[in-house]
Amino acid sequence: MGKSLLPPDNGGHDNIEPVDLKKALEDRYLSYALSTIMNRALPDVRDGLKPVHRRIMHAMRLLRLNPDQGFAKCARIVGEVMGKFHPHGDQSIYDALVRLAQDFSMRYPLVDGQGNFGNIDGDNAAAMRYTEARMTDVATELLFGITEDAVDYRPTYNEEDEEPTVLPGAFPNLLANGSSGIAVGMATSVPPHNAAELCDAALHLIDHPDAPVVKLMEFVQGPDFPTGGIIVDSRQSILEAYETGRGGFRVRSRWNQEDQGRGTWVIAVTEIPYGVQKSRLIEKIAELLMARKLPLLEDIRDESAEDIRIVLVPKSRTVDPGLMMESLFKLTELESRFPLNMNVLSRGKVPNVLSLKGVLQEWLDHRREVLVRRSKFRLGEIEKRLEILAGYLIAYLNIDEVIRIIREEDEPKQVMMARWSLTDVQAEAILNMRLRALRKLEEFEIRKEFDALSEEKKQIESLLASVEKQWKTIAWEIQKIRRDFGPEENKELGPRRTQFADAPEHDLTDIAHAMIEKEPVTVVVSEKGWLRAMKGHLTDHSLFGFKEGDGLKLAFHAQTTDKILVFTTGGKFYTIGADRLPGGRGHGEPIRIIVDMENDQDIVTAFVHDPKRKLLLVSHEGNGFVVSEEEVVANTRKGKQVMNVKTPDEATRCLPATGDHVAIVGDNRKMLVFALSEIPEMARGKGVRLQKYKDGGVLDVKTFAMEGGLSWQDSADRTFVRPREELAEWIGNRAAAGRMVPKGFPRTGKFG
Incomplete structure (x- = not known):
């Protein structure tokens, strides 16, 4: 009799079991997390391999693909791995196999590949049916002794076969080849190192089990990437990373200046940081060139064949090559940071962050x-x-x-x-x-x-x-x-490829300028606080257009490399790079889009930053102080509070503190002249009283040198100068009330 097509009688029950959702999710997510940590993402500290790599090595040994034997098709290896040991996608297995054969990914490749196994430009390997592989000498060292009960075996996923839980690992593979992976709630990132240095450190550790990490670092100087490069970290920070198992390394490209005759030169980059795709790097630099973010660079060419050669052509022969490279290091992957997080499966069971000595x-x-x-x-x-x-x-x-x-x-x-x-x-x-x-x-x-x-x-x-x-x-x-x-016997794999150097010291402002194309602009500020930068140094202000009901507040000349300081009625300074101002087409943008300025504040003034100057800040109620212009630069959109003012008072004047005397005029048309030295210099505060008023406040302030006298302009643009003798009755001490302005002083009450 054939099988019944009817479902079995369930005795009137529907076989539904109630499950607590929270507990079910916790259990299942935990088992998923554990499986990812143990069987996928973290390498074993003993052989430095994740399960997929270990299974590839084991399958290649069973197929007898020794270094002295012939090659086998990669499709056959992948099939063997997938069918017997690793029940996952064939592409993921092949990708892992390909990486083991790439000399720019692995410091000591474990697979000897024949055919197209991809390149440093990020091109993929050929399909597995075209490529062939066998083991390298390093792989045979990892497997050496496996037939002599050196390691435990466990049943494979279908329990038809057995696989090793770890390889004998005669080669210090974890540190020599590095590893990276992302699990659940933890990640690992170990850079490659030089095997000869690791062996020296291990031999020292056998003789001196109590040796500290600092002693081991005499042998293991730092990472040794397959793609070379230069590490520009201090010995102290490298030591700290190795002691804690966490840190990072700044890796720079190796470059040298090549003379082209007649004083011209180019820069040739011959090594790039580990893990950086060359084609993507060149694309990025080309994009920055088009966006005019690299004003010192004229052109970039890729002249690579088997080895890397990227040629950088400067704008002119007068460009400082060091400065040009600094700007490239800052903006592109010619410098990259390789993180160190030695989170590995300790004793094959426990995820743990180990130090260099621990590993x-x-x-x-x-x-x-x-x-x-x-x-x-x-x-x-x-x-x-x-x-x-x-x-x-x-x-x-x-x-x-x-x-x-x-x-x-x-x-x-x-x-x-x-x-x-x-x-x-x-x-x-x-x-x-x-x-x-x-x-x-x-x-x-x-x-x-x-x-x-x-x-x-x-x-x-x-x-x-x-x-x-x-x-x-x-x-x-x-x-x-x-x-x-080691470097003595093995000339190809042995010698150290990554060198160490200190990053050259360059002035940060020079580097910032090197990243901006220097061009003349005219900065225009409208009454309602709209900003823009017109190309060129314009003198005819009647050319500027404004929105209806708006007009010109001030305009001044600058360069795109300058910093523009904006002072507001709330006593805050904002710093805006002239290159970040909207262009001259249209009416620009409101300052509140560019920086985080409060709605109840207005712009007092704006000017080009000059770190050598000092500024005199004055509030409406007649308080003021002198501040160095270096102190007022703000590094964030929020600006920097320099003058403390409480409403209804507000900041009304900001002018360069030049000369030796100050003339101040109030709404009451009384003028006072006193020595500039009476005003204190502060980094922040309310300031001191400059002139005393019954009511009203400051109308105008001017700093001047007494030698040249006090000058002002009337409405007809005529200039009047009063020497010291004629100012005698107005000269007094700070915070006095002053006397009515002299005859001929403008009706506006301003110095013009």
């Missing part, structure tokens, strides 16, 4: 465990073989009797075991012996092998009994790795 120590402990397990495995093999050899020797001594028993007895095995007290294994081995092995010579060979194995057994037993001997053996193994991958 090396765990690798050494793993090597010792592998050594002990391999030794025990070898000991077991030897004991099995010695048992058989002992049986053979008994057989040779009694060969005629053995032959008689085999010929005549029904149960020769039992008879032999009883006669010479042989074990089952020995009797079986004798029965399976070939006739040709009965030669006279063979007995001599067996004795020789027996003695040699007995000697080896003694050595292994003494090794297992002495921790000191174990570390000596590990040191010998590490020295072999140091020799094979």
Whole structure:
């Protein structure tokens, strides 16, 4: 009878189970997080591999793709990995395989690829059916001893097969090749290092287990990226990163100036930071060139072949090459920061952020465990073989009797075991012996092998009994790795590629100017607070157009590299780069869009920043003080509060504090002249009383040099000058009331 098509009778129940949503989500998200952390994103500190890479290595070993064998199609390797060990997408496996073969991604590639495996421009590898691969010498070191019970195995996802939980890892792979990954709630980022330096540090750590990180840094100077570059961090910050396992490294491109004759030159970039795509980098620089953000640079060319060569052409021969490169480092990926976060699976189980010493120590402990397990495995093999050899020797001594028993007895095995007290294994081995092995010579060979194995057994037993001997053996193994991958023997992989240097000191304002094209502009401020920058130095102000009901407040000449300071009635200073002002088309933009200015405030004045000057700030009620212009620059949109004013008072004047005297006129048309030195210099505050009023406030203020006298202009633009003698009755002390203005003073009450 066939299968029933009806569902089984559920006895009247609908089999629905109520589940607490919060608990279900917590449990499921936790199991997902754990699976991502353990089986996907974080490398194991012992072999430096994530599961997908470990499975690729294991599958390539099973396919016998050793460095001295032929290549196999990548599709075959990926199929093997996916079918037996890694039940995920073939593309993700192939991408991992490709990366292991890229010499610009891996400091010590684990896969030797044949075909197109992508390039530093970010182009993809060819499809897996076209490319071929086999293991490199580094991969064989990682796998060395895996057949000798060096590591634990676990069932694969379908329990049809077994896979190693970790590789023996004779090569310090985690630090040598680095790793990066994002898990759930944690990430890892380990830069590549130089294997020879790591081996030296590990050997030192074997001899001095208490060595601090600072001592290990005498061997491991810092990261060693496959793409070279120059690290421009201080030794102190690198040490701090290695001690805590967290930090970062600033990596710059390597460049040199090439003379082109007749005083002209270009810059050739020959190494770029690790992880930066060359084509994307050049695109970005070209975009900045088009946007006129790199005024010192004329052109960029990519002349790379196998090696990298990016040519940068300066605007003119007078450009400072260091300054030009600084501006490029600031704006582009010619300088990038590689983060360090040594968050790895410690002992293969616990995610942990380790120091440089911690990582090396765990690798050494793993090597010792592998050594002990391999030794025990070898000991077991030897004991099995010695048992058989002992049986053979008994057989040779009694060969005629053995032959008689085999010929005549029904149960020769039992008879032999009883006669010479042989074990089952020995009797079986004798029965399976070939006739040709009965030669006279063979007995001599067996004795020789027996003695040699007995000697080896003694050595292994003494090794297992002495921790000191174990570390000596590990040191010998590490020295072999140091020799094979060090700069002396291995000219290609051995020498350090990344160098160290201090970033040259340049003035920050020079660098800022190098990023802005210097052009003359006229800054226009309207009555209602609209700002714009017209191209060129314009003198005819009647050309400016304004919105209806608006007009010109002030206009002044500047360069695009200048900083514009804006002072408001609330006593705040705002700083705006002249290059950030809207262009002259239209009416510009309201200042409140450009900076965060309060609605109840207005612009008092605006001018080009000159750090060497001092300013006199005056409020309507007659308070004031002198401030250095360096102090008032604001670095944020919020501006900088310099003059403290409480409503109804407000800031009304801001003028350069030049000369040695101050003339001040109030709404009451009284004028007072006093020495500028009587006004204190402050960085911030309310200021001091400048002139006393019964009612009203300040109308105008002027600073001047008494030697040249006090001048003012009347409505007909005629200039009047009063020397010291004629000002005698107005000269007094600060905070006096002053006297009525002299004859001929403008009706407006302003100095003009």
